[in-house]
Amino acid sequence: MRISGRSSRRRMLGFGAALGGGLLASATESRAVDGVPGQLGIPLGPYGERSPFEKAVRWRRDTKTPETGSSFTPLQDSVGAITPSSLHYERHHTGIPTIDPAGHRLVIHGMVDRPLSLTMAEIRRLPSVSRTLVLECGGNSGSEWAVKTAPDVQRSHGLVSCSEWTGVPLSLVLKEVGIQRGASWVIAEGADACRMARSIPLAKALDNILLAYGQNGEALRPAQGYPLRLIIPGWEGNACVKWLHRLKVTDQPYMTRDETSKYSDLMPDGKARIFTFQMEAKSVITFPSGGQTLSGPGLYELTGLAWSGRGRIERVEITTDGGRTWVDAQLQEPRLPIALTRFRLPWRFEGREELIASRATDESGYVQPSREALIEVRGTNSGYHYNGIKLWRVQADGTVTNV
């Protein structure tokens, strides 16, 4: 017994050393076995790191200017519904500013009775709330409009993430400054290099928007707007202005660059839809998905994520025959409104080609449409707000590709 124990450890160590990871191998063998002393692990630390064996990272699309672009959450490696802050998708227009919260101010002005300047410490004195909410870029899955779609779920759907956000209701602060008669919009502006700005209807600002300073139990990450951002339940990420330093109450939308030139949806008739804020019901299978390989026929847990800007996910159906028949997946409870909802279905792969997809229905009764149905109405040049059903092809040899 003892001899075989030693020799197996030696084999493990040799394997680790071959990978250049002697330290990793000793970590896997730190426990004591009868007669073989254990090795102590790494001491406690001030801020956590994930296991060195975990490799999931964001994917960044190449841009000519690295400060403007997006990075995609590795949905294929996700479990549960919360996105770690370190893997939350990013979309920036002029890089991530480094902001000392001690010097940061939120200025609220325009059509208000009492223009107000708030420090971060003052904002944190106001009554706060926490909500778990999905955040999706208006451009997520934009590649699906094209004939040749993205190869994996990270690149096709990775501009969506879900966090618990903590902050002060914007409505509370707007009541504090006194909105003047005739006001109908709020222009939100960030403190990034380009002062990215969006117009938000006042009715929504008085409804359920958060001035968020917390994410998943700690301060926002710089890439998520540290120290302060808007979180607008159910609305496209771009409207949730990061590094928020200014709210101007007005009687008109400002038609900013990012709500006209960008984030508007061009229709086949040449007209563009503007202020298409809400993200509609959507779902995608994350396993098995493009780029993955099944090890052979047998039982697997088919799983994925569903969400809707209109509220709770009511139902997710799965097809494994390209849409001819559908069965209900199990939904993880509690189903929170406007949050990622994990769905699962035990599934037996028989070693035959299958076309798999998921279809979400939200509590408003809205059913996620097919790509064809979307294109029939919107054409292929609208760019944003794609929420079509996503098919994956599982090939007989177990490899999975985009369709």
Add this chain to the structure above:
Amino acid sequence: MFRLALIILAGAGALSAQSAKYGVGRAATADQVRGLGASVAPDGGGLPEGSGTVAAGLEVFASRCAKCHGEKAEGNIGPALAGGQGTLATAKPFKTVGSFWPQATTVWDYVNRAMPFNQPGLLKPPEVYAVVAYILNLNGIIGKDQIMDAKTLPKVKMPNRDGFVADPRPDVGVKPAAKK
């Protein structure tokens, strides 16, 4: 103590709905607001003093913009800023300031706050007016002698001024009507 504080807050709210309930923060001063930078409305509100000509704009563009947007604004590291009129309803729409943007004020506002890309906020208001005049002229939207300032810019009629419509969704994926 806690209960007392609550009573005072509630009382203040009842006495005057007009006053601040929490009283946290300081009054924002006009200087502080100005210090944040320009934020321009489609009606021209927020545009600063100053003016610029197409000729002056050509110089600003050549020295500050052309290396990224191309000599004729045809696009390079940055997107094209001219062309595309008449393409929006075709299979290959070409969206530019000239073909797509509904308001000239947006060009001023965006260039002022975001360009040149690597030095945003560098330009003085007259330079912004000038380079916007140049871009509008390149697109055939204003004549080469027109001067852009806080009065003239909001009056410029962009070719796609009426090209934007309200969000009609849900347009696809609506719950099918129940069968009778």
